[in-house]
Amino acid sequence: MISPAIILVAPQLGENIGAAARVMGNFGLFDLRLVAPRDGWPNPAADTMSAGAFEAGVSVTVFDDVEAAVADCVQVLATTARPRGMIKPVLDLSGAIEVCGSVVGRAGVLFGAERTGLPNEAVALADAIVSFPVNPQFASLNLGQAVGVFSYGWAAAASAEAPRLQDDLLRDSPATRDELIGMLEHFEEELDRAGFFFPVVKRPVMQLNLRNAFTRAGWTSQEVRTFRGAIKALALGRGKARVVRED
């Protein structure tokens, strides 16, 4: 599965190029292509915003025109929020990712310039349009953000193939039901002693309340020990802090 190329058409601000490179690197995309960047290349502002993405493996290639930039692509997608009066399939993000992931060869995804977006001639080169569900009252996505959303989509699809283990849950062992019940009984015993379950007819519902809340938490063994320490402290604490005498 060849990862798609991200192609910025006539980008203006180096900051946005750098932001695009950074988020590509974050989400495992490494082929960045620039078509006629306004301020040339390299661009110091892009470098600053990239936060090390180029050193981390994101490559940049500069092209004179869109045709050259997509020459090696077997599928081309154009991101645009605007209706174009062109008859092309319109994909959402997951549709676009599916196309990019299933194509044999490289896919290229076109992103237009700040303000003006993609020129019609660039959209005309695309097999399909990709559209994000933007708020029609405030539709203009920042260029770096648009690349970010697409890149996230790629990584999410790639990571879905290998479900990962929850490291945290593996590190600390979850409490056995035995430990948990022991904790609850300890708690209830002290509550009984403290006169908490009153009136007695309400004991079952109060007990259920507490057991429900505590059981949902998915306690670890360590947390059980900590809480049992807390119960003990509360039950005996007054005695520690002061001298308690029985009358």
Add this chain to the structure above:
Amino acid sequence: MISPAIILVAPQLGENIGAAARVMGNFGLFDLRLVAPRDGWPNPAADTMSAGAFEAGVSVTVFDDVEAAVADCVQVLATTARPRGMIKPVLDLSGAIEVCGSVVGRAGVLFGAERTGLPNEAVALADAIVSFPVNPQFASLNLGQAVGVFSYGWAAAASAEAPRLQDDLLRDSPATRDELIGMLEHFEEELDRAGFFFPVVKRPVMQLNLRNAFTRAGWTSQEVRTFRGAIKALALGRGKARVVRED
């Protein structure tokens, strides 16, 4: 379906706050909260980067601490790439969106500062962790981009279909974060009084342990009231059952 609040914890650069506001507006999220922004508020750099998002309806509220910022939330999610050694459910984007869309009341999503990310104490207040499938070799997402990915997820789900309500959550009203934090503080106060946090150097880890375990439980308001009664009973119970004299 109430749209979630986006909560930036100690954000540094106005540019990132503005970028977050812009992409929120693009994807139909309007409740932006700032916890102790480094450069204060309002912030001209944020205004520039927002590209009119505030005029388009994104509101900003500033808070002194995370507790205050999440006080009205019934579910809190923490975005973090780092393993934390805390036992919380780890959600991917669609899992997080499902939670936010199905909760009865408001959800809040915490985003950490540039470089440092979320402090452990903020993560401890969350019901679950949200994690994006970043490249482990280049994992640090720009703050605005992280907000962008989440906001996109919200818009994609909203445009797909209206999520269903969770029946069991409808039956009992979930505790607000305010109620939950009140309960934890009450508990910790009594534990302090009882001399539980000993030695003092271990206080933070013991407190985190308890807060994590309790926060995972998804308490209802009724359960919070019951547990607060239990704390009171344990703290005072000995005094009720016997006569306690101070020496």
